Amino acid sequence: MLDQQPGPDGDEVAEDTASPPTGRDRIRAALTARPSRGQAVVGVLLATVGFAAMTQVQSNERDDTYSSLRQSDLIRVLDGLAGTSQRAEDEINRLRQTRDDLRTSTSSRRAALEQARQESSTLSILAGTVPTVGPGVRITITDDRGEIQDDTLLDVIQELRAAGAEAMEFNDRVRVIAQTSVEDTGAGIAIDGEVLDAPYVIDVIGEPTTLAGSLDFATGPVDRVRDEGGTVSFAEPDEVRIDSVVEGDPPTYAQPR
């Protein structure tokens, strides 16, 4: 059929020749032809098709998603939904489990942290690395004749410790801790290597009555101080402040095990 066409613009020319009519010719002829029975029938049927098609299109657009489905389709949809909701529930349970786990681990971590913090504050008071405040007594030992011995001061420290002293300080300068040494140098009594002058003022934190009573008994520290020509006096301030600290050098040899 292509061969019969002289060119893209040659349709009119081709129509006039003796070649059989092409599809285009027939359409053109039908569109311009006079009404006939065949045309009327085709028109009626096409109107039917158009009417039915539009009806279907509109009912399709008006319908919900599900109302036009068959029963088996609905069952399939329902199955799918049930499966989906089952999966969603599993997911919820899994996430809830995870959340509970996280909550538990958070609270246990918080408890551990709290415990560690308490332990840290306890240990830093014991080690004398923080300033401390609390109830206690202030003991003043005078040394009128210069005869107080280092033994006597050590005895005082021991008795206070035995009475439950939690923190001790000499002359607002030297913190007494586990490693504190008391020795007699030529220039005077040195505590932790620091030479102190009389009177010796000891700030002690602990139960005040117990601390005061711990020194005063037969052949106790108070007696010894008196024998060596000094006096012991107790004061009980509202609160005892201990401001001196020791540098917390990490131990070189001792390791925790």
Place this chain on the structure above:
Amino acid sequence: MIAVLGLLAGIVLGLIFKPDVPLGFEPYLPIAVVAALDAVFGALRAFLDGIFDDKVFVVSFFSNVVIAASIVFLGDKLGVGAQLSTGVIVVLGIRIFTNVAMIRRHIFHA
């Protein structure tokens, strides 16, 4: 000319009246429409081939619609309505494609 006018008139009437599809016909109307479209394209192809006959068109139109609807009805009774209507749509779709391809060659020579 009348045919084109008829198609337009049908579409306009459908748009204006917005008729409700009877519940019993609901599954069959789309199939029937596709079958009718197949008949229409077949007729157009025959027309372009120069062998169009309005009697053949009328008969093929109604037989197409009735057979397609019956197949779906039978499928629904047998419990395979969904699959069978899919099958009918596929077959009619293939026929429509073939006819439209022929029509295209007639009109565009390609």
